Amino acid sequence: MKNPLKSSSETNLPWWRRELRFLDRALNPLSRGLMLVAAVLFALVVLFPLWRITLVAPQYQEGLRLTIYAYQLVGGNGGQDLVEINNLNHYIGMKPIEESDFVEITWLPFVLGIFVILSLRAAVLGRISQVIDILVLFTYLGLFSLGLFYHRLYTYGHDLDPKAPMTIEPFTPVIIGKNKIANFVQWSYPSVGGWLMLLIPVVLVLAVWFSRKGRRA
């Protein structure tokens, strides 16, 4: 039995081409709504903190906090915690952590803005392929940023001044989890913006899912 909805030319295509045909399908109103949600989430990611690193030691029970935003690096306690972290790090010869080292914060808000536009575009024009593009690009961005983040932490922990007063084994601060560095316990976890970034792909997949059987655009 032939599917009356499928054209005869479609049946002549190789299977993998047939599988990709769904990319041309239109987004239904629910999926378009989800794309609007995605646009909002991309915008919110810019506003909320992405990551939080906390250092706790006996004499720093209240913790020294470092909060990473898409556009800025903020030390806790009115910025003082970053000064303090750098002050302590000079003993082990670590380079001062400075906002200017984090080049991505100059372009990340811009990139996220592009994602907002792309999401709005998909919501209006309404094609599954556009959603897939966003999903792929965003996954790439996420992995690239994490890699960059890891590299930066690795460099901070390994590029130690050999003349520093205290010699410690080179180390890499953890990205997610808990780690002990000398007298400090380091906690590093995604913050609101980070969790939103994880939520976005879910929303994108759902947008595709709900329109997987829709009409062709």
Add this chain to the structure above:
Amino acid sequence: MKYKFSSSIILGSILAALLGGCSAGDPETANTSGDSLAEKSFVAPGEKDEFYLFYSGGHSGQVFVAGIPSMRHIVTIPVFSPYPGTGYGFDDESRAMLGEYTWGDVHHPGLSQTDSLYDGRWLFVNDNANNRVARIDLRDFKTKQILGPIPNSSGNHGSSFVTENTEYILVATRFSVPLPKGRVAPMESYADEFNGMVSGIKVDQETGEMSLGWQILTPPFNWDLGSTGKGPSSGWAFWTSYNTEMAHETLEVNASQRDRDYAAFVNWKSAEQAVADGKAEMIDGVPVLDPSAVPGVMYFVPVGKSPHGVDTDPSGRWIVASGKLQPTTTVYDFEKVLAAIEAEDFQDTFRGIPVLNYDAIAEGEVPVGLGPLHTQYDGEGNAYTSLYIESAVAKWKLPPWTEEQRADMESIVTDKMPVHFNIGHLVVGGSDTREPYGKWLVAMNKLSKGRHANVGPSQPESSQLIDISGEKMEMVFEAYTEPEPHFAQILKVDAIEPIEVYPKAENHHPHAVWSLDEGTTWREGDTVHAKIVAVRSRFGPEKIEAKVGDKLVIHVTNIEQTSDMIHGLGISEHNINVVIDPGETKTITLDLKKPGVFPFYCTNFCSALHQEMQGYLVVEPAGETAMSQ
């Protein structure tokens, strides 16, 4: 009403107390259930006390801060004496504040008030010795101003009494001298040529800056403790006096002759107005009122023999004064005082000052016990009077009293607690406000003999914590305090939020430097200047070069902004040690008199490499500078 005691009873009682060697203080009676009492004052490691106890350090010149209920000493606030521990008295600013004196005699701390409640802004203390008042800012627990010696005022004992909205700090003279100060008159002319004085020290509401407001000339009585009014007694202040005999020698005997001395009831608002109306005469730069010429400013009130304290109750209606050589304390009804003034019900005048009719204004005499000094209130209608001779605290009920109670005044005294020994002041938190905290009473005792591990002849004082929350007082804890707590103030810990670092943005010192590369030294003629950064764990620069005969001016900035990251700067063999709190800049000026290489180092342990935090002051001999340069 007449005094219901005879001098023989008093004498007998005093002898009993003296000969008995303070037998009232049987240690066994003080503590019946150790465990539950220990729990009451126990503040576990890491936990915080509920109240601050600011107690005066007497002739140590300092104010000490302890916690209640733990009674642990937390910090010392240096005021009138140098204190190397915080570098006080070594830098230019605090040295200028201390002036020519290296000690003071702190007696009565007074917390600033707004609407008769503690507002947590300032703590004022007096210097009995050199006639000064100081202001401690509770934002950083630092002495900010020392005013004095106050002109025309000698022996600033009767202060620091704060008016309802901290308009004034009221001050009275303990000693009388010929005025203005600097004049000499024969001792025999004491009654005519010597004078006492009551002063209003004006407080700027924004800055706390104190200045001289006005003074009221008095006969040469010895003014003692005072207090300020509120409610019906709003705008008034009260002081007791001894030596209305106006004796000038062997006061012990000669000032103890009259059965009554006088308290002064002063309408300070009238005094302020009279000065504004131009009724004052300028003496030594201060407007001084003659109360006999300005009616309504000062009245005398008869009090029991040789009184010490006078204390206004939280309502402002009951004024309680005790003569230390009589076993009762008198409660005056201020509403009756106002009525007596209105009706001109005077029993006498003394040098033109009306003496109010005692019988018309006294509500009653409470038989509290031997040697009553000071009275505090819990806000629940109870009063607590310290009994110096008896070494005890008496708890009694404030008026109104029933007819039955009046018939048996003994019944008004509801409890008595022995203290160890010879109590002077006592303090209940907020007793001088509209709303006392109650809960705790601290007895400040003059003798501690036999109560502690033997430390030789120089013995500490003792301060005892008494729980007053129940029907009966309960002795909870005992601490040994440095010489010498006279009076104290109690403040709820959560009533203030002191800073822990000086914010960089607030540092306006012209020579503050904030990074190691900014630190520098330079020469201007015979003066060598240095701007130095102190940061974990180095000074920058760490070498200062000068020559003998130079003046050296060092501005050292602690650039840390972290709580408790305090650095010091001690210079070997130059008698210099400053301590710089985070964000603070201090300036030191010294004359270089000897050649050599003198180490300087961080005196306040700051970090793992604190010991390495050091530098050198190189002082070339005077003649050789040309060669070396």
